[in-house]
């Protein structure tokens with residue numbers, strides 16, 4: 325696809341996405357909470373951590389395959405759950421899930437996706453996980469778990485870092501109903517004909533799994549308002565009772581929470597600051613991994629996300645103790661530019677960079693990443 329011959333990096337895809345999407349939609353995807361400190365901290369931390377190259381290793385064959393929850397993955401990558409992806413591209417959930425399937429990694433469908441649980445299972449052939457927000461409406465919440473199980477989703481991911489909506493100021497600025505704001509938003513659409521055409525053909529995205537029914541700017545607020553602020557350890561245990569399969573808890577930062585989750589036998593712990601969209605003071609992904617791996621190694625599978633835009637950064641997370649890295653915006657920028665082909669392109673960029681980094685660090689297969697050969701010696 326022509327538009328995709330050019331972008332060589334995720335940042336270039338991001339710039340193309342900025343040009344294709346209405347400002348309001350781009351900001352919904354790109355933005356963070358409060359002063360966007362966590363957003364910047366994630367990037368700074370991942371970019372600035374050094375790696376020390378290794379020499380004189382035969383690296384003609386690099387193998388990125390690995391095993392997570394007893395199943396093979398083509399690379400230690402997962403596509404993170406993202407609500408309202410349909411604002412970026414028509415049927416984006418399906419398009420991204422197909423891209424993930426074609427590179428052999430799982431796709432996590434959000435509670436606030438624009439595609440129904442069963443519809444995605446029918447449309448995408450790959451490995452599917454379902455992300456559950458603990459909705460206030462318990463019947464709806466339990467119904468989602470049941471539907472995911474019946475539809476054959478492999479893993480349930482319970483997101484616990486949205487007890488209240490994050491303060492996304494970019495979104496607020498768009499939703500202010502001043503006349504100038506309104507005029508600016510409508511005028512901006514004139515310059516986004518391809519996006520408008522997509523909406524004209526497919527309609528505004530709906531939320532078939534949860535009754536969010538909101539536009540881009542209000543989504544975080546309305547979705548957050550649907551999440552049950554009383555959800556606690558007892559409630560998590562109830563979800564565990566309803567889901568006999570693999571269970572992952574997403575949005576964990578504190579080592580006490582990690583220890584408690586591990587002692588409860590959770591299969592996976594997903595370290596995250598929600599891509600800088602929730603607690604603005606939260607540590608970045610490498611700091612989280614370093615604190616957690618000091619207290620637990622090998623109990624639960626560790627997934628890390630927030631800010632990953634390069635394969636070298638994925639490698640840094642792996643040597644810091646992650647079993648896999650989840651990619652959010654990196655893939656969504658690609659989908660915003662060219663649907664499935666764009667998402668695939670983004671995943672291929674990250675995979676190619678991961679292979680290059682492994683070669684330059686003298687690591688030929690993923691299990692060997694766990695030994696720390698590539699960190700600077702103190």
Ligand SMILES: Cc1cc2nc3c(=O)[nH]c(=O)nc-3n(C[C@H](O)[C@H](O)[C@H](O)COP(=O)(O)O)c2cc1C
Pocket residue numbers: 352353354404405406407408434435436437455483574596597598599600601629630631632650651652653654
């Ligand atoms: C547009 C958007 C929507 C998101 N929606 C959800 C969601 O519905 N559920 C969830 O658990 N996390 C959601 N997240 C957070 C991602 O799952 C992930 O934690 C985060 O995007 C990782 O950071 P990154 O985008 O810098 O890779 C969303 C993130 C974005 C950018």
